[in-house]
Amino acid sequence: MKNILIYCGSSAGHNEVYKNTATEVGKTLANQRLTLVYGGGSVGLMGTVADAILENGGEAIGIIPSFMEPWEVQHKGLTECIITESMHARKQLMALKSDAVIALPGGWGTLDELFEILTWRQLGLHQMPIGILNTNGFYDDLLIMLKKMVTEGFVKQANLEMLIVDDNIESLLEKLRNDVSEGELIGKWIGRA
Ligand code: AMP
Secondary structure, eight states, X not given: OOEEEEEOOSSXXXXXXXXXXXXHHHHHHHHTTOEEEEOOBOSHHHHHHHHHHHHTTOOEEEEEEGGGXXXXXXXXXXXXXXXXXXXXXXXXXXXXXXXXXEEOSOSHHHHHHHHHHHHHHHTTSOOOOEEEEOGGGTTHHHHHHHHXXXXXXXXXXXXXTTEEEESSHHHHHHHHHTOOOOOOOHHHHTTOO
């Protein structure tokens, strides 16, 4: 496990615990010689994680779609910055360059990316471990909803178990390294109730 794909808010949130945790994430990645792969922004938690890893001697690869260039939200100090034609190309390249995925707190963009990467894994398109850093219980209500999707028969229990949750970045990284969840691939459940 070398490159960690981080999805997180382009906002910082109201409670400073989110920014502080994003700083800790960047520092921890640098200390463990892990490379950050992310959306390339300088704003919100995205900028905080990138600043923290770079300030601690680590490496950050940003992947940003060309339509965002004029917004000037791009981080200017990255180890590598890749511009893509589209949002879809960006998300695909972020996944191709990474070995594991972590979602920090965020908004629509973060949830879009998280559920897309979960869906791709359910379809067998990749085998990366996927985690949520549940800072301040931010994802508690979402996790209740996800359990409901299992009990109501819309998500397989095995596919819920692909999602690894922890509120501490070091133990989350350890769990991702030791992930043995398999999920149930689409080929196994096609045609089953
Ligand atoms: P959100 O959670 O809605 O703030 O969106 C954050 C996610 O969407 C990030 O993981 C990015 O990949 C992408 N994104 C949204 N806004 C930006 C931005 N201003 N700059 C770069 N990436 C962004």
